[in-house]
Amino acid sequence: MIRAVIFDFDGLILDTETPDLQSWREVYEGYGHPFPEEVWLPVIGGSSLDFEFDPYEHLESLLEHPVDRETIRARRRRRNRELVENEPILPGVETYIADGRRLGLSLGVASSSTREWVLGHLARIGLLEFFDSVKCRDDVGKSKPDPGSYLAVLAELGVDPEEAIALEDSTNGTVAAKAAGVYCLAVPNAVTRHFSFEKADQVVESLEDMTLEQLIAQAEESRRRL
Numbered sequence: 001m002i003r004a005v006i007f008d009f010d011g012l013i014l015d016t017e018t019p020d021l022q023s024w025r026e027v028y029e030g031y032g033h034p035f036p037e038e039v040w041l042p043v044i045g046g047s048s049l050d051f052e053f054d055p056y057e058h059l060e061s062l063l064e065h066p067v068d069r070e071t072i073r074a075r076r077r078r079r080n081r082e083l084v085e086n087e088p089i090l091p092g093v094e095t096y097i098a099d100g101r102r103l104g105l106s107l108g109v110a111s112s113s114t115r116e117w118v119l120g121h122l123a124r125i126g127l128l129e130f131f132d133s134v135k136c137r138d139d140v141g142k143s144k145p146d147p148g149s150y151l152a153v154l155a156e157l158g159v160d161p162e163e164a165i166a167l168e169d170s171t172n173g174t175v176a177a178k179a180a181g182v183y184c185l186a187v188p189n190a191v192t193r194h195f196s197f198e199k200a201d202q203v204v205e206s207l208e209d210m211t212l213e214q215l216i217a218q219a220e221e222s223r224r225r226l
Contacts, residue, residue, distance in 0.1 A: 004106040011169035019083030092207025099212040108133040110149035150180035
């Protein structure tokens, strides 16, 4: 029986991925070069700290001279935050939270971002109070596709993997959820819609396409067939 719903944060609750990509595009455009999106996209849902591509190093190789990395970093972060703060909560998220509470489910967040980032934005958009557990990269030491954040949420909630549902928007996140043994619904966004979601149990275009009760029924039926 499903007892918990675990949300990803970036790209699932709030579209922080489009602003992140856009802020890098603007940096590169300022130097007269296109940002290599095809190289950057695989990091989504994980962490750039675990990724071999260094956008500063790549820019320097294109320009054939060093750049002021700290100035670029500070300017890009300001621009990224400005763009993120203009993003609305993604469709269906608040309904899922309300329905989860109505059904007596535990709610969690498993993220590859830092606690400062996730908690700050959840508080800003008024959703932090609804979550019983929030686990991030700095809580577990690893980013998705490692399942550590999911396992930490499950442990804190006191819920077995087969008693939970994960909501994800990226390949890395989906792989992490399934590695933790959790039934996973993938909800691709504008940046991740061309990703592979072969590991997901289901894929929908929006949380508005399926009610939480419908999802629970399908997850429980899938478990019974195992």
